[in-house]
Amino acid sequence: MVRKRAGAPAWCLAVLATVSANAARQEAPPRPARPPDVNFIPTRQVVADQMLRLAGVGAGDVVYDLGSGDGRILVLAAQKYDARGVGIELDPGLVALSRQIAREGEVDDRLTFQQGDIFDADISGATVVTLYLSTSINTRLEPRLRHLPPGTRIVSHQFGMGRWRPDRTVRGADGTDLHLWIVPERDAGVSELAVVLARAGLDGPVAMSCQVETGVDPAGFFAVALSPAGRSDGRYLAIAPDGVVIELAPYAGVPDLSCFTRADAERLNGSIARSATLHGSVRPRWNATVVCGVVDGAASVCWQYSPEERTFVKIGEWIADGRAGRDGASASQGRPL
Numbered sequence: 313m314v315r316k317r318a319g320a321p322a323w324c325l326a327v328l329a330t331v332s333a334n335a336a337r338q339e340a341p342p343r344p345a346r347p348p349d350v351n352f353i354p355t356r357q358v359v360a361d362q363m364l365r366l367a368g369v370g371a372g373d374v375v376y377d378l379g380s381g382d383g384r385i386l387v388l389a390a391q392k393y394d395a396r397g398v399g400i401e402l403d404p405g406l407v408a409l410s411r412q413i414a415r416e417g418e419v420d421d422r423l424t425f426q427q428g429d430i431f432d433a434d435i436s437g438a439t440v441v442t443l444y445l446s447t448s449i450n451t452r453l454e455p456r457l458r459h460l461p462p463g464t465r466i467v468s469h470q471f472g473m474g475r476w477r478p479d480r481t482v483r484g485a486d487g488t489d490l491h492l493w494i495v496p497e498r499d500a501g502v503s504e505l506a507v508v509l510a511r512a513g514l515d516g517p518v519a520m521s522c523q524v525e526t527g528v529d530p531a532g533f534f535a536v537a538l539s540p541a542g543r544s545d546g547r548y549l550a551i552a553p554d555g556v557v558i559e560l561a562p563y564a565g566v567p568d569l570s571c572f573t574r575a576d577a578e579r580l581n582g583s584i585a586r587s588a589t590l591h592g593s594v595r596p597r598w599n600a601t602v603v604c605g606v607v608d609g610a611a612s613v614c615w616q617y618s619p620e621e622r623t624f625v626k627i628g629e630w631i632a633d634g635r636a637g638r639d640g641a642s643a644s645q646g647r648p649l
């Protein structure tokens with residue numbers, strides 16, 4: 313259905329062409345905070361329309377365009393299909409242009425354009441996601457896309473998504489492939505940790521594990537103590553759902569791994585400060601899970617995920633006086649005292 317209002321044109325190329333030309337004559341917009349992962353190349357209108365039809369976009373949908381450029385896919389989704397939309401775009405000039413196009417196309421009440429990084433953005437409100445990025449970026453996004461509610465449709469212009477095969481592929485009017493994925497129902501019979509370990513190519517015995525909320529990525533991580541059979545040492549690892557492995561530390565002796573809320577970790581820090589035999593501190597930096605592991609019986613280390621560095625950073629350590637015996641140390645140190 314074409315969205316019509318008094319004085320408002322139906323969706324048409326002319327709106328975008330005129331506004332883009334006017335905007336181009338204005339003064340240079342501010343630059344993005346960092347270079348974009350791919351440059352702005354707009355999807356042709358006819359292809360954008362094919363993408364929206366492939367996803368079956370309708371009035372009840374909320375379409376998220378990740379790397380939304382000049383906002384054309386969302387303007388079309390609102391004008392022609394009566395959908396609502398959210399665009400995430402790194403380049404402030406393109407965000408400003410999108411807002412202007414949406415205003416002039418009289419669909420600004422249905423569209424939001426956020427200046428930000430697609431890797432940090434909250435996309436949980438999407439019923440449809442559109443992408444025109446690259447295969448490697450799609451693959452990085454895959455864990456978060458897979459965590460969207462079952463039935464969410466994802467359409468990518470030209471690029472696939474690594475091992476996640478599309479449910480349907482059609483040929484676009486520009487000669488590229490347009491891929492559709494529909495987020496499947498979760499397989500309740502398969503342990504998510506087992507899937508994550510398999511993706512990471514890890515098959516050693518897991519002595520302990522806990523789940524890590526990063527505060528920025530809904531998919532989070534699993535923190536695991538991986539202990540090779542027949543050995544008295546191992547590694548603490550954080551494993552993302554897409555199989556990315558971050559080494560936290562090696563450990564010797566009996567593993568003791570715990571995930572704390574920030575509040576619990578702060579209480580733990582208070583307990584260490586009051587103790588006569590424990591020395592050190594834990595200083596959570598973000599409102600996200602704190603992972604702590606006993607590394608050699610007497611010494612414990614804690615980490616938190618840093619959204620800026622995109623890795624785990626050490627946020628504290630402590631050691632027990634004269635408590636090199638691993639059992640006593642792990643019993644008292646692995647949890648808030």
Ligand SMILES: C[S@@+](CC[C@H](N)C(=O)[O-])C[C@H]1O[C@@H](n2cnc3c(N)ncnc32)[C@H](O)[C@@H]1O
Nearest residue numbers: 348349350352353354355379381402429430444
């Ligand atoms: C190929 S263009 C696609 C534009 C639009 N989706 C379309 O199909 O017409 C990719 C866009 O992604 C933006 N981009 C690249 N990396 C980004 C990131 N990490 N976060 C947000 N936007 C990004 C670029 O600035 C560019 O506008």
